[in-house]
Amino acid sequence: MITLSNVVKTFTSRFGSFTALNGIDLTIQKGEIFGIIGYSGAGKSTLVRMINMLETPTSGEVTVGDTKLNQLSSRELRRARRKIGMVFQHFNLLWSRTVAENVALPMEIAGVPKREHAARVMELLDLVGLSEKADAYPAQLSGGQKQRVGIARALANQPDVLLCDEATSALDPKTTDSILELLKEINRKLGLTIVLITHEMHVIEKICDRVAVMESGRIIEMGDVVEVFSHPKTTTTRELISQVAGSEQPEQEFLEGLNQGAVLRCTFLGEAANQTVISKLVTELGVEVNILQGQIKRLKDIAFGTLYIQVPGDVEVEAKTVAYLKKQGIKVDVLRGAEGGGRS
Amino acid sequence: MSVFIATYLPNVVKFWDIIEKAIYETIYMVGVSLFFSSLIGIPLGVLLVITSRNHLLPLPAVNQLLGLVVNIFRSIPYIVLVILLIPFARALIGTSIGPEAAIISLVVGSAPFIARLVETAIREVNRGVIEAAQSMGATNWQIIRKILIPEAMPAIVSGITVTAVGLIGYSAMAGVVGAGGLGAVAFNYGFNGFKPDIMFVTTVFMIILVQGVQMIGDAIARKMDHR
Structure with a gap:
């Protein structure tokens, strides 16, 4: 046009x-x-x-x-x-x-x-x-x-x-x-x-x-x-x-100060934002989830959200969680791996 | 009342016919010259704006020339202008005396004044509105007719009112070229004829005219102003 x-x-x-x-x-x-x-x-x-x-x-x-x-x-x-x-x-x-x-x-x-x-x-x-x-x-x-x-x-x-x-x-x-x-x-x-x-x-x-x-x-x-x-x-x-968003990433120092466990950024888009993903994650996988920061907002006709979570546990827990979330149509970025240290 | 007039304004009664005629002459001179000077001054004012830099029709040379002409005519004292224009009036209308001859010099003297007032009024029109019209595909002529002049109208009316008041004063001076009017009566009968009551009464009528013109002008401008 x-x-x-x-x-x-x-x-x-x-x-x-x-x-x-x-x-x-x-x-x-x-x-x-x-x-x-x-x-x-x-x-x-x-x-x-x-x-x-x-x-x-x-x-x-x-x-x-x-x-x-x-x-x-x-x-x-x-x-x-x-x-x-x-x-x-x-x-x-x-x-x-x-x-x-x-x-x-x-x-x-x-x-x-x-x-x-x-x-x-x-x-x-x-x-x-x-x-x-x-x-x-x-x-x-x-x-x-x-x-x-x-x-x-x-x-x-x-x-x-x-x-x-x-x-x-x-x-x-x-x-x-x-x-x-x-x-x-x-x-x-x-x-x-x-x-x-x-x-x-x-x-x-x-x-x-x-x-x-x-x-x-x-x-x-x-x-x-x-x-x-x-x-x-x-x-x-x-x-x-x-x-418009309080969606800036948490400070690096804040992440480092956390107990061990993976820190994940989950990006929800559309349908995914409307589902009870986190509670299912807890009940179905039996992992613990610590919600650090997050929000969901509506764009023109689509819901969009970011959630920062900490999943206590080892590498195996991390892999399992990431795989589960991805299956639910959520985009996952690992900000800190399970064994501690910087971004993976 | 009539006793009062007979006692204090004896000549007014005696010369009433002349005074009455003078009132009409003044109104006639001011009215006709206001009409023609607006007819010349408004387009001239529009041209002064649109030919300036960054406006609708930038023509720097034309703009400077117009500005110069306007300034020349505005700097000549009216009383000089009247005399300078005697040959011009004779060529144009066959006589250099009478109201018509005065009208010529009044128009030449006040049209540049109106042009400047119109220029200021039109410059005040919001650039955004002009741009909006351009975005609709308006021609320059449409912008002048539908945007610039209507939006500037209250200010133009105020300018014409100011000019009308000025013309009442100038028309009195035009008495010099035998134009008649209240000024001529005040000077010839009142001053030269040692009849202070005539001078007084004609001045009062001039004040009433000025006041009336101002009130009408203000009322029209107010009615047009929807800001």
Whole structure:
């Protein structure tokens, strides 16, 4: 649906040049919710603005659908943009227009006949749950309501893609969740591809199918959210994940201070997270289990958890336990072998 | 009341026809020149913004030229402008006296002023909103018409109000070119004709005009402002 190949963006000013994007290759599938996360300055905002050419690439190609955006004339680009909705951090509504008039703006711009506006506006406001605010002005709305108007407006011309530029970053946690729910619902109902950028891992885990982690203008890690969450490869990713999880590994010193016995990290995914694995482990295998630390959280539609356990006993006990857990579909990493000492 | 007027404002009664006509002349001059200076000043203000760097249509040379022209006309004192424009008025409308001649200099004097006020008003429009319109595929013309001007409208109305008040003052000076109006009556009958009561009453009418214009302008701006 969306392809960026070898995209580079360099900003040049009197004070020198700055490379915001340094060779981005990215493919986003039709109908998925794709998240881009990174700290500020990582280049994620530039990246998302490239998908509708609010920023033009210094080199490289941007394709949306079958259209190479960077080769279009400005007239063709305007036409293409109608099919790419965008939602902004600060909503960017016109305060001189009512909610309904704001939502109708993209239709006016696209030249949709006036008589068709009212019905479509009501349909959209209904979708975002703001029907009764049609005649209010943005200044009379709360932040969450303003963003709902922003979303309704972005959907007015039935786009194929919805870009969200830090759409929830100006909202409180509760409102953020309700907006995320709305985005998820829209994605399901309309089958629309959503690309969102954020610096909050919470947003990613809540609604995204896949995620790309950005740092210094590059994508340093990319994959299914579950995969990235369960096996972060870079320090930045681990840091970002720790925003939402208390799931950092226990301190090495803490592990060393424990009595003998294997220390295991068990990663539960999907079904496995819903089963009574640990109690079965105790009853069926007769091993003792000391739970050190753990948690289970819900990603978009899948449960995901990590549990750190200590299993007192020798190497045999360890092997037996690991084998049993693996059979249950749990991923096991041995942090410390049964005979004590470092990681195996 | 009538006894009071007859005693203290004798000439006002005697010259009432002239004063009344002068009120209409002032309103006419201010109204027509406000209309034309807005007609010129608003597009000029929009151009000053959009041709500047990092805006819709960056044209640095055009921008600097427009800025220079605006500054030149804004730096010429009005009383000088009136005289400078006498030949221009004669060429354009065939006469250099009367309200119409004054309107020409009033427009030339106030259009650049409106342009600057409109420029400031439009610069205040949130960049994000412009960007949102661009993301919808809006043309520059659509952005001007649907975003920049409507969003800046309360500030533009305030600017036009300020200009209208200024024009009431300038229109009095325009009495010099035989434009008529309250200023001319105050000067010719009141000052030169030693009739202080006429000077007093015409000034009161000017104050009422200014007050009225300000109130109407504020009310419109307030009604448009949904922030």
